[in-house]
Amino acid sequence: xxxxxxxxxxxxxxxxxxxxxxxxxxxxxxxxxxxxxxxxxxxxxxxxxxxxxxxxxxxxxxxxxxxxxxxxxxxxxxxxxxxxxxxxxxxxxxxxxxxxxxxxxxxxxxxxxxxxxxxxxxxxxxxxxxxxxxxxxxxxxxxxxxxxxxxxxxxxxxxxxxxxxxxxxxxxxxxxxxxxxxxxxxxxxxxxxxxxxxxxxxxxxxxxxxxxxxxxxxxxxxxxxxxxxxxxxxxxxxxxxxxxxxxxxxxxxxxxxxxxxxxxxxxxxxxxxxxxxxxxxxxx
Amino acid sequence: xxxxxxxxxxxxxxxxxxxxxxxxxxxxxxxxxxxxxxxxxxxxxxxxxxxxxxxxxxxxxxxxxxxxxxxxxxxxxxxxxxxxxxxxxxxxxxxxxxxxxxxxxxxxxxxxxxxxxxxxxxxxxxxxxxxxxxxxxxxxxxxxxxxxxxxxxxxxxxxxxxxxxxxxxxxxxxxxxxxxxxxxxxxxxxxxxxxxxxxxxxxxxxxxxxxxxxxxxxxxxxxxxxxxxxxxxxxxxxxxxxxxxxxxxxxxxxxxxxxxxxxxxxxxxxxxxxxxxxxxxxxxxxxxxxxxxxxxxxxxxxxxxxxxxxxxxxxxxxxxxxxxxxxxxxxxxxxxxxxxxxxxxxx
Numbered sequence: 226x227x228x229x230x231x232x233x234x235x236x237x238x239x240x241x242x243x244x245x246x247x248x249x250x251x252x253x254x255x256x257x258x259x260x261x262x263x264x265x266x267x268x269x270x271x272x273x274x275x276x277x278x279x280x281x282x283x284x285x286x287x288x289x290x291x292x293x294x295x296x297x298x299x300x301x302x303x304x305x306x307x308x309x310x311x312x313x314x315x316x317x318x319x320x321x322x323x324x325x326x327x328x329x330x331x332x333x334x335x336x337x338x339x340x341x342x343x344x345x346x347x348x349x350x351x352x353x354x355x356x357x358x359x360x361x362x363x364x365x366x367x368x369x370x371x372x373x374x375x376x377x378x379x380x381x382x383x384x385x386x387x388x389x390x391x392x393x394x395x396x397x398x399x400x401x402x403x404x405x406x407x408x409x410x411x412x413x414x415x416x417x418x419x420x421x422x423x424x425x426x427x428x429x430x431x432x433x434x435x436x437x438x439x440x441x442x443x444x445x446x447x448x449x450x451x452x453x454x455x456x457x458x459x460x461x462x463x464x465x466x467x468x469x470x471x472x473x474x475x476x477x478x479x480x481x482x483x484x485x486x487x488x489x490x491x492x493x494x495x496x497x498x499x500x501x502x503x504x505x506x507x508x509x
Numbered sequence: 510x511x512x513x514x515x516x517x518x519x520x521x522x523x524x525x526x527x528x529x530x531x532x533x534x535x536x537x538x539x540x541x542x543x544x545x546x547x548x549x550x551x552x553x554x555x556x557x558x559x560x561x562x563x564x565x566x567x568x569x570x571x572x573x574x575x576x577x578x579x580x581x582x583x584x585x586x587x588x589x590x591x592x593x594x595x596x597x598x599x600x601x602x603x604x605x606x607x608x609x610x611x612x613x614x615x616x617x618x619x620x621x622x623x624x625x626x627x628x629x630x631x632x633x634x635x636x637x638x639x640x641x642x643x644x645x646x647x648x649x650x651x652x653x654x655x656x657x658x659x660x661x662x663x664x665x666x667x668x669x670x671x672x673x674x675x676x677x678x679x680x681x682x683x684x685x686x687x688x689x690x691x692x693x694x695x696x697x698x699x700x701x702x703x704x705x706x707x708x709x710x711x712x713x714x715x716x717x718x719x720x721x722x723x724x725x726x727x728x729x730x731x732x733x734x735x736x737x738x739x740x741x742x743x744x745x746x747x748x749x750x751x752x753x754x755x756x757x758x759x760x761x762x763x764x765x766x767x768x769x770x771x772x773x774x775x776x777x778x779x780x781x782x783x784x785x786x787x788x789x790x791x792x793x794x795x796x797x798x799x800x801x802x803x804x805x806x807x808x809x810x811x812x813x814x815x816x817x818x819x820x821x822x823x824x825x826x827x828x829x830x831x832x833x834x835x836x837x838x839x840x841x842x843x844x845x846x847x848x849x850x851x852x853x854x855x856x
Binding site (some may be wrong): 249306317319320321322323324325326330331334335336337339346348370499 | 603702716720721722724725728729732735736737739740794795798800
């Protein structure tokens with residue numbers, strides 16, 4: 226794991242950020258930092274405020290209190306396009322891909338390169354194909370055929386294409402919304418590898434997850450959310466997987482959970498289970 | 510994972526995608542197989558079907574449907590329907606005829622007014638769709654009914670009868686007829702100019718679909734609208750553009766109608782919208798959008814032409830046409846589904 230040199234100002238810095246929907250506190254007093262070449266993990270159960278946080282960073286929602294700094298400069302993002310222009314690319318769970326379209330068409334969707342002028346302005350198909358292939362290869366994804374419909378790829382591969390697309394279009398900060406949520410153990414591993422590859426390429430990554438195992442494998446910083454508030458914040462140096470899991474699960478449910486984890490240590494899939502049923506709220 | 514050689518032209522894991530497999534992945538394949546079957550069938554069933562003169566007749570029948578089937582196919586790839594397409598052709602013809610006649614203007618004036626108004630109908634369809642977010646089925650059904658009523662009502666109000674007055678002796682008629690309804694004879698084959706227009710439209714639509722940004726957007730809008738929007742595709746503009754494409758083709762068809770017969774019956778066109786959709790579906794367009802081709806729609810229209818004329822050549826009762834059509838639609842759709850499944854379940 227690379228401990229990247231701490232640059233002067235973090236790429237993204239939230240300080241005491243809050244968000245209210247009417248009289249509901251969706252998010253209260255959350256702080257986090259994203260540095261280049263580092264992965265900041267946001268952990269939390271369903272309804273903890275992860276979606277709200279991601280929407281603020283992605284420019285879909287605006288924060289109501291606190292400060293949001295991009296490279297040291299205080300900002301409020303107006304819309305997702307604004308966020309993209311500032312170098313923040315968000316890969317949501319639905320990935321924004323069109324299943325029936327070939328991989329290379331999906332890769333450039335909305336930003337297609339063209340050649341020629343006037344009525345002869347056309348897609349630069351060869352460049353698109355080659356770039357898709359080489360960009361995916363750079364991320365370590367060796368695709369058999371960029372012409373195949375993206376819907377025929379596995380969930381993990383699709384996730385990786387979406388990440389590679391964000392990287393190619395010049396993202397400085399990559400926000401990933403539960404990239405491993407619907408995946409099996411092996412697929413999750415593959416995706417985490419590409420997340421690490423994006424980090425090694427110098428990007429700052431925000432990884433949203435409810436799986437402390439996945440978070441601990443790649444994360445440099447950890448922010449824990451619970452019921453819209455920050456319940457913990459730590460760096461890799463001063464926490465352990467056990468500690469992270471403990472914080473995530475919360476006191477009483479822990480005995481049961483640790484029992485489960487003893488039987489299957491490392492990255493067993495606990496993603497699908499509801500760890501703390503009492504905390505369930507309709508997710509925002 | 511096997512070792513990779515990026516510089517190598519062929520990936521060893523691509524288990525020799527045979528040209529046949531590649532062909533089977535094309536949306537128009539099912540329709541081509543169907544077209545060959547229909548061709549063979551009528552070649553045997555009707556002696557006069559294979560004559561050179563029949564060829565011109567079949568092509569003409571195909572072109573009148575095909576001109577509309579091309580933009581309707583594009584619209585279907587974009588995930589929408591246009592039920593007003595059939596009567597829009599009549600509206601377009603009525604507008605140019607009546608405007609020229611009432612204003613006693615050069616017919617070209619009427620033709621261009623008609624182009625403008627028809628395009629506006631297309632914009633209306635698209636605008637209503639993007640604004641109300643209602644299904645296009647409902648919106649264009651509304652337009653269809655309104656246009657049907659307007660065609661009849663306004664024609665009666667202005668001309669006093671259900672058809673327009675003849676404009677054959679008016680200024681510019683001959684020139685316009687040359688553009689929209691002329692024909693050339695090569696040997697014993699009569700080729701109407703609509704065939705040329707049809708081929709131009711197919712080529713243009715194929716170019717747009719496969720080689721322009723707009724084409725990428727059409728596939729994306731029809732395939733996964735939200736994903737398209739999220740990646741910055743102008744979803745609404747694309748859809749309005751597609752409806753304008755249908756309107757443009759309706760204008761071409763309408764002018765052909767007017768200049769071949771010189772009068773227009775105001776009740777015509779009802780039911781044709783389904784014909785266009787059927788041609789597109791036979792041609793491999795997915796009814797849910799995101800998949801299909803312009804060439805496929807042309808093959809679908811060609812099947813239409815062969816069947817409608819083949820039945821005449823076979824000296825059967827033309828009442829059987831609809832039955833054939835229905836059977837063809839089912840078979841073609843099944844074949845398409847089967848082919849696609851086989852093509853996607855590769856390696």
